[in-house]
Amino acid sequence: MASLWVLVLKELRDLLRDPHTLVMLLIPALVYSFMGEAAGSAIQQAVEQATSIKIFFVDWDGGVFAELLKSYVSRMAIVVENASKADAVIVIPASFTYNLSQYLQARVVARVKVEDVSIASLAIINTVREIISSFNSIVASILSGGKINRTDLVSVTVFATLPHKTLPAHVVESIYNTMFTLVLAPLIVAGYAAIISSASIAYEKEEKTLETLLTLPVPRTHIVVAKLVASLAAATLGTISTGFGVYWYTVKTLGLATPGSIGVVEVLGYKGLVSLLASTMTLLILTCVIGLFFGMLCQSVRGAQSLSGLVFMLVFAVGIPLLMSPLPPNPTARLLTALIPFSAPVIAVKAAIIEDNMLILATLASHIAYTLLLATYIAKIVSSEKLLLGIRLEHKLEKY
Amino acid sequence: MVEVVVVDKLVKYYGGFQALKGVSFSVFEGEVFGLIGPNGAGKTTTLRIIATLLKPSSGRVTVCGYDVVREADRVRRVISYLPEEAGAYRNLSGYEYLMFMAKLYARSKREAEDMVEEAIKISGLGDRVYDRIKTYSRGMVRRLLIARALMVKPKLAILDEPTSGIDVIHALHIRRVVRDYARRHGVTILLSSHNMLEVEYLCDRVAIMYGGRIVEIGSPRELLKRYGVRNLEEVFEKVVREGNGESMGSSFKGVKRFA
Known part of the structure; x- marks a missing residue:
């Protein structure tokens, strides 16, 4: 030894x-x-960028749920009045409020501006997606008085806008x-x-x-x-x-x-x-x-x-x-x-x-x-x- | 007589240490010339400069008329150098190693094959030449390397301690090969050794180096006669003692005694 x-x-x-x-x-x-x-x-x-995300709304609906969505988003992100200053543009279609009031699925489109493909880009895309998805619980609560908890009423299609092209988020x-x-x-x-x-x-x-x-x-x-x-x-x-x-x-x-x-x-x-x-x-x-x-x-x-x-x-x-x-x-x-x-x-x-x-x-x-x-x-x-x-x-x- | 190597007032410094202090000698075509002396005498440095591996600090060396500094590429075409502690590529077979080397010298495939055939004879490796070098003994590797150096029939073969570190039988084989090959092909051989017996056996002329200088030069027979002694070892002892009176204790480190 x-x-x-x-x-x-x-x-x-x-x-x-x-x-x-x-x-x-x-x-x-x-x-x-x-x-x-x-x-x-x-x-x-990436996290900081995602938490201070600037959003511009294009509202073709003008209904209650559209206003509710804007108000809800403004609590989590900065809603701006100028599209050129926004990190993401959310388009609310004309049928948004009607569809939701009929318990039908309503879809919004989000266009996220990204400089290139990085973890920061993914963070912004995910933040937008999460914000819209979490709005589901508000909608479900209003429509059913809290009795149902549907997560598929409001869906979001996210596109990433790169300098020369726009691609679906996935x-x-x-x-x-x-x-x-x-x-x-x-x-x-x-x-x-x-x-x-x-x-x-x-x-x-x-x-x-x-x-x-x-x-x-x-x-x-x-x-x-x-x-x-x-x-x-x-x-x-x-x-x-x-x-x-x-x-x-x-x-x-x-x-x-x-x-x-x-x-x-x-x-x-x-x-x-x-x-x-x-x-x-x-x-x-x-x-x-x-x-x-x-x-x-x-x-x-x-x-x-x-x-x-x-x-x-x-x-x-x-x-x-x-x-x-x-x-x-x-x-x-x-x-x-x-x-x-x-x-x-x-x-x-x-x-x-x-x-x-x-x-x-x-x-x-x-x-x-x-x-x-x-x-x-x-x-x-x-x-x-x-x-x-x-x-x-x-x-x-x-x-x- | 044609001078193959001319070394003129060669000086070499390694940083602040002066390894060569104005070495001058010539080697003639077809002769076997030996540099002898103890370790640290400057033999290897001299050979490395002639082989274009080191650059002289001052002085001039030519090989077949080509300057070793300015025309190093040309010098490399006419020499073949065997370093003292040379190795070979362990993962190649002896045959592959010889063929690799031959292809760098030969002008045709046929010539390369002839060189390898000659090398196999010189090395005496027989069928073992087809085995991987990593399976060879030290003596076998040395024989392979000697064969490699000689097979290309260089104008000048530079052999640094050709029998260094190998047993008596293999050393004997190598000495015979070198002597026979030089005589048969008229190849000029410049070798270094601290083995006096080897030098007496092989060399037409020898230069005794000590402390970065050449202290004596001549044929072994001339030197023995000049100093009235029986062997080169005694010549060396007398030369150094008469030359500068330095203590022989340290200067004889590495000089083999055969008395």
Whole structure:
């Protein structure tokens, strides 16, 4: 038993003195805290937006129940007099009061203005739906003196008005869920791509094959490009398999998206689909290049993998809050969002839904620019002796 | 005689540490030239500069007339380098590894196949060449790597401690292979070793390195005659003692004794 304890202590000391292990232990706490903050803030913003919702009524009925509805809504939301200032426009049809007084179903139409598909948009849609649905109990109570409690007398059909199109609310909800499904696979694989590519170069160091490789009669850039292409091919296969897994889990198991009613092409259009594929590839190339760089910094596969694990976390820390948050309404702020590293698939999907081609181009361009910058630096390292002797950062880490 | 390697006043710093302090020598076509000396003498640094892996701080090195800094790509086409602690891709078979390397040098598939055939003979691995490298012993891996370095018939083969860390039988096999191959194909070989017996057996000329300098150069026979001793180890001892009077205790770390 004593010898076991000695061994455990040795293993612990070895692990905890390895700076790479410390990176793995400390960084997730920081990154996930940041991600939680960002996601929490998006949800909070959505809740606040939904509770201070501004509603404009188009009343074609003018009857008692229409007035009652307006009065009821005004207690829960801000009723405005100008449609352009409203978050939602509720249209009360001419037959509203008559239908209800005859115990017939009355339907109102709500048009909710949304900038894009986000958790905030869904929150507003749901708030409008909930407000109208809760009006049912008032109607039932008036009609039957509280004896019956019907919930189907007043129904609401909600439409979401996006900048370039209007869609039924259930389609927007489906789009949101489909969007998660679509973006999750690239995000997951982007992290793995970095780990794969970093290991490919660190493996050469660990297995002592790097020196031989660097003296072969091939340009050194070919060596790096070959590693990049191979890692990218593996990552692409990974994206397909992860995409299938995510689809199976979210659609078949959780029943989140409803592909029966709405398909990927319907959500994004062919142009959007191409944007998603292009943005996924740019993200994978970027993370592969980052992985190669991390691989060059480290002398062992373990070190390279732990550093690349950071990419995995950063991709999620950026992607998930962006997916939940609405895009900024200001066009300049929107373009700045496209500059955030690892944001490409999320921004591309959101931009495709709202048909903002400039945003798609901006996110692709920024990711290509980051990749080229890093690739240029990598090419510089590869053509120097730094790859063999190690980069200062690694020396410092090891010294530490 | 044609000079394949010309090293002129080579200096190399690693940060503040000067590893090479003006090393100069030439290697002629078809000869087996050995760099000998204890660990830390600067042998590997010199070989790495010649192999285009490191850049000199000052001085000049040419291989077949090509400058190792400005024409590194051309140098890499005429050399084959075997590092001291080299490994091979564990998940490939020996055959796949050799074929991968051969394809990078050969101009046709036929030429690549001929190279691999030659390598299989050199390595003496027989049918084991078709097994995964991860199943090989250290000696087998070293034989595979030597075969890889020689099969491409380079103008200059640079072998850093070719028999390092392997047993006597395998070391003997490798020495025979290197000597026979150099004679048969006229390949110029530049090797480093701290094994004096190996150097005496293999090399036409040797340069003794100590403290980042070349302190003596000549054929083993010349050196033995010049210093009136029986083996290179004694030559080394005399050279260093006469040269700078430093303590031999630390300088002989890593020099194998065969007396």
